[in-house]
Amino acid sequence: MFPVDTVPRETCLRVGEAALALASRAGGVVIDTYGFPVDRPEDLLPR
Amino acid sequence: MALFDHTAERLARGPAVLFAVGPADAMAEVILRYDPQASVKSDRFVFHNGVQLYGPVRVTPDAARQAGLPAGMTAGYYAAIVEGGTSRPRPDSLKWQDAERLIRGLAARLGGTVHDERPAMDLKLRLSVYSGHELPVGQVIEVIQPYIDTGDLVFQEDSGVSGAYYLLTKTEPVFFVAYWPSRVSRSKLALPPPALGELRDKKPCR
Numbered sequence: 001m002f003p004v005d006t007v008p009r010e011t012c013l014r015v016g017e018a019a020l021a022l023a024s025r026a027g028g029v030v031i032d033t034y035g036f037p038v039d040r041p042e043d044l045l046p047r
Numbered sequence: 048m049a050l051f052d053h054t055a056e057r058l059a060r061g062p063a064v065l066f067a068v069g070p071a072d073a074m075a076e077v078i079l080r081y082d083p084q085a086s087v088k089s090d091r092f093v094f095h096n097g098v099q100l101y102g103p104v105r106v107t108p109d110a111a112r113q114a115g116l117p118a119g120m121t122a123g124y125y126a127a128i129v130e131g132g133t134s135r136p137r138p139d140s141l142k143w144q145d146a147e148r149l150i151r152g153l154a155a156r157l158g159g160t161v162h163d164e165r166p167a168m169d170l171k172l173r174l175s176v177y178s179g180h181e182l183p184v185g186q187v188i189e190v191i192q193p194y195i196d197t198g199d200l201v202f203q204e205d206s207g208v209s210g211a212y213y214l215l216t217k218t219e220p221v222f223f224v225a226y227w228p229s230r231v232s233r234s235k236l237a238l239p240p241p242a243l244g245e246l247r248d249k250k251p252c253r
Contacts (some may be wrong), residue, residue: 001171001172001173001221001223002171002172002220003169003170003172004170004171004172004173005170005173008199011172011220013170013173014194014247015174015190015194015250016174017194018191018195019174019175019176021190021191021194022176022187022190023176023178023236024180025180025186025190025248026176026180026181026182027178027179028176028177028179028180028251029176029177029178029242029243029244029246030174030175030176031097031131031174031175031176031177031243032152032173032174032239033093033148033170033172033173033174034148034149034151034152034155034170035081035096035145035149035152035240035241035242036077036080036081036152036156036242037080037242038174044151044174045157045160046155047155047157047158
């Protein structure tokens with residue numbers, strides 16, 4: 001597993017896309033490592 | 048809130064998030080995303096996982112120097128927990144973990160700097176999907192597999208928790224999925240996060 005602070009950008013986006021696709025199918029909500037909801041893969045990238 | 052002795056001490060102890068320029072309204076928006084049912088006391092936000100966030104605390108250069116804070120910061124927030132307490136108390140150690148996650152999440156979203164006298168937790172990239180509807184494992188694989196380029200997901204039952212299972216690839220980097228049935232949401236060790244709002248009370252699967 002990748003440390004959240006140093007995960008490569010592409011990995012971050014890919015995992016985010018997979019989780020959002022699953023949430024869409026299950027009618028669920030994606031929550032990130034920190035406890036915040038994720039609406040789009042870019043939410044996982046540091047500002 | 049101005050920085051005075053006790054506040055400076057708490058800010059210096061952490062976990063705290065510091066800003067060169069205060070995030071203003073963006074902080075309130077992010078906090079309501081973290082817990083839509085958060086309440087506001089006089090000097091803090093109170094969340095449903097036993098974590099509290101104090102601030103904003105104004106940081107002057109002199110106060111920052113005295114408190115050992117990084118230079119150039121003008122505002123900060125620090126987290127604390129409600130110790131013991133409720134009818135279904137969670138271990139305080141778990142609340143402190145949530146407090147650190149909150150602070151690091153705020154820093155990531157708002158461009159802040161984390162300050163904490165304790166060693167940082169080794170947090171991994173982990174996304175959780177909470178839902179009130181359980182999907183058959185075949186559908187979970189069908190949805191996720193297209194995003195994976197390290198081989199097919201392999202099913203593995205959890206030997207200790209009935210109904211729980213794992214999906215993982217054999218090739219590095221391993222893509223790992225864990226499924227936990229809804230009853231696990233009732234465990235005080237694995238309570239759903241406040242961000243779920245009303246879904247939290249429905250004991251979702253994860």
